[in-house]
Amino acid sequence: METLTVALGERSYPIYIGAGLLDRAELLAPLCAGRQVCVITNEVVAPLYLERLLATLAPSQPDHLILPDGEAHKTLETASRIYDYLLERNYSRSCVLVALGGGVIGDMVGFAAATYQRGVRFIQVPTTLLAQVDSSVGGKTGVNRPLGKNMVGAFYQPQAVLIDVATLDTLPLRELQAGLAEVLKYGFINNRAFHDWLETALPALLTRERQALIHAIKVSCQEKAAIVAADETEGGVRATLNLGHTFGHAIETAMGYGTWLHGEGVAAGMVMAADLSQRLGLLDAASARAIKTLIARAGLPVAPPAELTPERFIALMAKDKKAEKGAIKFILLNAIGRAVYNHTAPPELLDATLTAGARLADF
Amino acid sequence: METLTVALGERSYPIYIGAGLLDRAELLAPLCAGRQVCVITNEVVAPLYLERLLATLAPSQPDHLILPDGEAHKTLETASRIYDYLLERNYSRSCVLVALGGGVIGDMVGFAAATYQRGVRFIQVPTTLLAQVDSSVGGKTGVNRPLGKNMVGAFYQPQAVLIDVATLDTLPLRELQAGLAEVLKYGFINNRAFHDWLETALPALLTRERQALIHAIKVSCQEKAAIVAADETEGGVRATLNLGHTFGHAIETAMGYGTWLHGEGVAAGMVMAADLSQRLGLLDAASARAIKTLIARAGLPVAPPAELTPERFIALMAKDKKAEKGAIKFILLNAIGRAVYNHTAPPELLDATLTAGARLADF
Numbered sequence: 001m002e003t004l005t006v007a008l009g010e011r012s013y014p015i016y017i018g019a020g021l022l023d024r025a026e027l028l029a030p031l032c033a034g035r036q037v038c039v040i041t042n043e044v045v046a047p048l049y050l051e052r053l054l055a056t057l058a059p060s061q062p063d064h065l066i067l068p069d070g071e072a073h074k075t076l077e078t079a080s081r082i083y084d085y086l087l088e089r090n091y092s093r094s095c096v097l098v099a100l101g102g103g104v105i106g107d108m109v110g111f112a113a114a115t116y117q118r119g120v121r122f123i124q125v126p127t128t129l130l131a132q133v134d135s136s137v138g139g140k141t142g143v144n145r146p147l148g149k150n151m152v153g154a155f156y157q158p159q160a161v162l163i164d165v166a167t168l169d170t171l172p173l174r175e176l177q178a179g180l181a182e183v184l185k186y187g188f189i190n191n192r193a194f195h196d197w198l199e200t201a202l203p204a205l206l207t208r209e210r211q212a213l214i215h216a217i218k219v220s221c222q223e224k225a226a227i228v229a230a231d232e233t234e235g236g237v238r239a240t241l242n243l244g245h246t247f248g249h250a251i252e253t254a255m256g257y258g259t260w261l262h263g264e265g266v267a268a269g270m271v272m273a274a275d276l277s278q279r280l281g282l283l284d285a286a287s288a289r290a291i292k293t294l295i296a297r298a299g300l301p302v303a304p305p306a307e308l309t310p311e312r313f314i315a316l317m318a319k320d321k322k323a324e325k326g327a328i329k330f331i332l333l334n335a336i337g338r339a340v341y342n343h344t345a346p347p348e349l350l351d352a353t354l355t356a357g358a359r360l361a362d363f
Numbered sequence: 364m365e366t367l368t369v370a371l372g373e374r375s376y377p378i379y380i381g382a383g384l385l386d387r388a389e390l391l392a393p394l395c396a397g398r399q400v401c402v403i404t405n406e407v408v409a410p411l412y413l414e415r416l417l418a419t420l421a422p423s424q425p426d427h428l429i430l431p432d433g434e435a436h437k438t439l440e441t442a443s444r445i446y447d448y449l450l451e452r453n454y455s456r457s458c459v460l461v462a463l464g465g466g467v468i469g470d471m472v473g474f475a476a477a478t479y480q481r482g483v484r485f486i487q488v489p490t491t492l493l494a495q496v497d498s499s500v501g502g503k504t505g506v507n508r509p510l511g512k513n514m515v516g517a518f519y520q521p522q523a524v525l526i527d528v529a530t531l532d533t534l535p536l537r538e539l540q541a542g543l544a545e546v547l548k549y550g551f552i553n554n555r556a557f558h559d560w561l562e563t564a565l566p567a568l569l570t571r572e573r574q575a576l577i578h579a580i581k582v583s584c585q586e587k588a589a590i591v592a593a594d595e596t597e598g599g600v601r602a603t604l605n606l607g608h609t610f611g612h613a614i615e616t617a618m619g620y621g622t623w624l625h626g627e628g629v630a631a632g633m634v635m636a637a638d639l640s641q642r643l644g645l646l647d648a649a650s651a652r653a654i655k656t657l658i659a660r661a662g663l664p665v666a667p668p669a670e671l672t673p674e675r676f677i678a679l680m681a682k683d684k685k686a687e688k689g690a691i692k693f694i695l696l697n698a699i700g701r702a703v704y705n706h707t708a709p710p711e712l713l714d715a716t717l718t719a720g721a722r723l724a725d726f
Contacts, residue, residue, distance in 0.1 A: 076439050076443060080439060080508070083508055083514060083515055084508060084509075084510060087508060087510035087511055087514060088510065090682075114517065115478070115515050115516060115517055116514070116515065117514060117515075117516070118503065118504075118505060118513075118516045118517055118518055119517065119518065140481065141481075142478075142481060145443070145446055145447060145450060146447075147447060147450035147451065148450055150481075151446065151450060151479070151480060152446055152478050152479065152480075153478060153480070153481045154477065154478055154481055154482065154517060155481055155482065319453075
């Protein structure tokens with residue numbers, strides 16, 4: 001087992017990464033002893049892992065709540081089901097919520113924990129690769145509104161994150177690949193050595209070899225923790241975590257949420273960011289090609305869908321919440337392992353990348 | 364004008380107290396310049412003060428949103444109206460919300476500010492005495508659930524609090540008196556000199572003399588700020604702010620919210636706490652009598668309603684969220700100006716206070 005500490009002063013917390021951690025009572029017991037404990041999960045994850053986690057937590061006599069699965073249920077209405085479940089059972093401020101599931105469960109339970117009686121403890125047990133490498137660090141919690149994703153939320157840190165890589169055995173391959181997009185991202189933005197390791201280890205990751213997964217998750221969390229510790233509420237360098245996201249969000253929105261997975265949009269978006277970086281003279285052609293090659297080897301898309309016109313791309317990107325007053329800011333690459341942020345692009349170069357569009361998939 | 368600073372490190376903020384501050388553009392302009400600004404108020408306050416505040420903020424071209432009045436609307440549904448109003452107008456993370464109204468508006472707008480896009484700036488402009496002395500300091504924001512008041516919320520600090528005592532001219536006398544209950548409380552729990560001043564100044568406060576109001580509000584906010592700075596998230600000494608509240612909440616709940624105002628329940632509750640303190644040998648009879656006399660002179664109730672039995676009192680108090688595991692903890696008085704917290708009471712003494720009940724009103 002690997003243990004990382006996310007250093008945030010008195011809100012610091014550990015991330016445990018290993019195989020079979022769901023059964024390790026000694027990791028959770030110190031956080032739960034003498035407290036009311038409620039495990040919150042969804043209909044898909046519950047049949048797979050809920051009983052085991054409840055057995056591990058048995059000395060605390062945990063309650064559990066099973067919510068419907070999917071982004072469509074990441075709402076204040078579902079959060080209210082959590083509040084009322086806890087209120088009906090007289091949960092006090094000293095209780096602990098345990099989020100068992102992917103990003104939707106983690107974000108929503110985190111938000112409920114941030115706001116139930118003005119803040120109670122919570123523990124993350126992420127069961128998708130995306131949640132393990134992305135939501136474990138950063139303290140972003142929230143729910144959607146009809147007019148925008150994650151528009152209601154809080155920055156709120158968990159007491160601990162427990163990552164059992166064995167839970168990835170049941171993850172559909174497409175979701176594993178989508179999670180890998182974020183793993184690859186950390187190599188591209190900040191860690192050349194990790195990128196080089198990924199070029200070798202990618203087949204092992206795709207076949208879910210546990211030591212490879214543990215290493216990939218550990219480095220991803222370390223990279224994100226270092227960036228978040230430097231910029232907890234997203235004013236500066238944290239922006240680099242959004243490499244590929246401005247393009248990717250536009251793709252997700254245009255195609256309808258769920259048609260492209262988040263990681264798939266980010267993957268194509270990273271290729272587009274590399275292409276734009278190359279056109280701007282920031283990145284050499286060989287590096288841009290290496291980035292595209294690695295993303296393709298992960299089974300991820302390397303170009304946006306053909307039906308998405310440059311005009312529609314620009315309209316969608318200008319609406320993104322990261323855009324301030326219409327000027328679209330990009331995260332670009334100087335080299336593999338070195339990102340720059342708050343970068344604008346001359347319209348003709350941006351247009352060239354957008355016009356290339358689906359042809360970016362050609363090698 | 365008086366200016367206090369609530370010292371909370373990088374979350375410190377000023378409280379401005381004076382007459383006519385609603386028109387003082389120079390106080391708000393530095394906080395609003397170059398930002399999207401939305402004033403949020405209710406149907407009762409809007410006709411009285413909204414136009415003036417909008418005129419003061421005119422350089423920022425403020426939007427405004429008028430919500431229904433009353434505790435019944437302090438809900439996630441109303442908070443959602445705020446979120447969606449802001450989303451429809453593309454409000455970014457750099458926006459400012461201005462809460463114009465009493466405690467319900469302050470708590471709810473504060474909660475919306477704490478959670479819109481994971482936290483935006485907000486300014487409090489409290490227009491009731493209770494909100495001015497109680498909600499201005501402490502960072503408690505929140506909304507109700509059907510199963511409990513303030514059960515969903517966050518600790519979140521404003522950028523500034525602007526207290527215009529001229530707004531109290533339109534406050535119904537009964538609400539002014541209810542606000543005075545909290546003012547008197549600060550004398551009882553922590554400031555004998557303030558208590559003595561209040562014994563003299565009470566008639567001036569009841570006739571809304573501005574210099575007296577400014578002084579009373581200033582000292583109340585100072586007292587609360589000192590206690591909150593020592594204990595931001597309510598682990599210890601902050602409990603003393605709840606003098607009279609355990610009894611008072613039971614009265615409010617038993618009578619149905621709104622039948623007794625919060626301050627009225629607290630007033631009767633403080634007399635009960637003084638009575639229990641006297642029975643425990645903590646407080647001398649003359650002091651208990653002085654407390655009751657001052658509360659009565661403010662036109663506030665000095666005894667619980669006759670229909671509330673000791674049994675019902677105990678059942679309601681045990682359900683209070685401050686009660687841990689059934690043992691009811693009281694805030695009691697050692698002397699005027701000296702509170703003790705986390706105090707239990709032998710059942711027979713508590714029963715004597717509860718049995719006295721409405722007879723506490725006898726002098």
